[in-house]
Amino acid sequence: MVVLSLDAGGNPLAQGSGVAIAPGVVATNCYVIRDGASCKVRYQGQDYPVRLRDTDWRRDVCSLDVPGLPAPPVVLGDTASLKVGATVYAVGAPEGLELTLSQGIVSGLRDLEGGRYIQTTAAISHGSSGGGLFDDQGRLLGLTSFYMGGGQQLNFALPVEWIGTVPQRSVRLPARGLSEVDWLNRYAVLEAKNDWRGLLTVSQAWVKAQPGSAWAWAGLGEAYIGTGEHAEAIDAYHRALKISPQLAGAWYNLGIAYEDAGRNAEAIEAYRQALKINRQLAAAWINLGGACSRAGRNAEAIETYHQALKIDPQDPKAWYNLGR
Structure with missing residues (x-):
């Protein structure tokens, strides 16, 4: 369905899409409706008035009340x-x-x-x-x-x-400036291109703009790993995890940073912390196996590779390392 943001005169300002998540309730991105005085939903050629229901501006997810909307929920x-x-x-x-x-x-x-x-x-x-x-x-x-x-x-x-x-998490007034998702989108594009220097520039600006964002600090850590600055990466991940200790990906990448810095025992602990949060993180099992092997703990390494293969039986890296 179409979500239309309107100015004070009822003229379209922006257009996006929406998904029916319950009878008469539609979810969409907040930025689609952020600058409008009002909005409406168009479904199968008919327009329906909208009332803003809940807004999570930080994560860019909003819900709308759309009375009479006949769309079946997903x-x-x-x-x-x-x-x-x-x-x-x-x-x-x-x-x-x-x-x-x-x-x-x-x-x-x-x-x-x-x-x-x-x-x-x-x-x-x-x-x-x-x-x-x-x-x-x-x-x-x-x-x-x-x-x-x-x-x-x-x-x-x-x-x-x-x-x-x-x-x-609903906040009635929209946040000023870029949301965390806006920053994340900018970061993700550079990450997909392996532009580590660009990532470093964006993540440094993100941390400056939003120093309380765990995502920003984790992004900075990843950029430092890409540029080979291991001590800086370790510090950035510790800052991220102080804000949000349940970020499994940050623990996993902290383990990589410790490995790159030659701190194998600390890498093992970081991978184990990641797996306490998410036991389905196959890459953490594989890296933990490598760190255990380097420590001469081959029995533990064998068990970690078996755990990885339970998650993905087709992972060639896990099979190869298990054989070693």
Whole structure:
């Protein structure tokens, strides 16, 4: 369905997409409606008045009350079990064309608080923002949020889990300046291109603008790993984890930074912390196995590779390292 943001005179300011998550309730990206005096939803050629329900400006997820909307609610999935390579479908209303469908795969995942940020090859275009990304069972995985056109198509979606937390995190007034998701989108584009110097510049600006953001500090840590500045990476990850100790991805990357710095015992502890939070993080099991092997703890290494293979029996790195 189409979500239209209107000025004080009722004229369209911005256009996006939306997903029915309950009878008469639609989820979309906050930035689609942020600058409007009012908004409306267009479904199957008919316009419906809208009342703003809940707003999580930081995460760019908003819900709208749309009385009388006949759209059936979607089935909610999750990102916890999602894997790179999984087939996904983006459904939105680019240029106002409802139920426009594109197919692709999950090309990247990033652990965030309460869910995983999705990079996909499923095409997203102008007006698709706020639409749905679905798995091959028709379950909603996230809200399509951002795309970068040109020679390299980079498309991103916010995790479906964030929709359920909007009522608890609702803030009535929009935040000034860039949201954390705005910064994250900028960062993700440079990360996909392996532009480490660009990442460092953006993440330093992000930390300066939002020093209380764990994502910003974790992004800075990743940029420092890419530029080979291990001590700085370790410090940045510790700052991120002080703010949000449950970021499994930050613990995992802290382990990588410790390994790069030759601090193997601390790397082992960091990987174990990551796995306490998310036991399905196969890469952490593999890296933990490598660190245990370097410490001469081969029995433990063997067990970690078996754990990784329970998660992904086709992982060649886990099989190779297990053989070693």
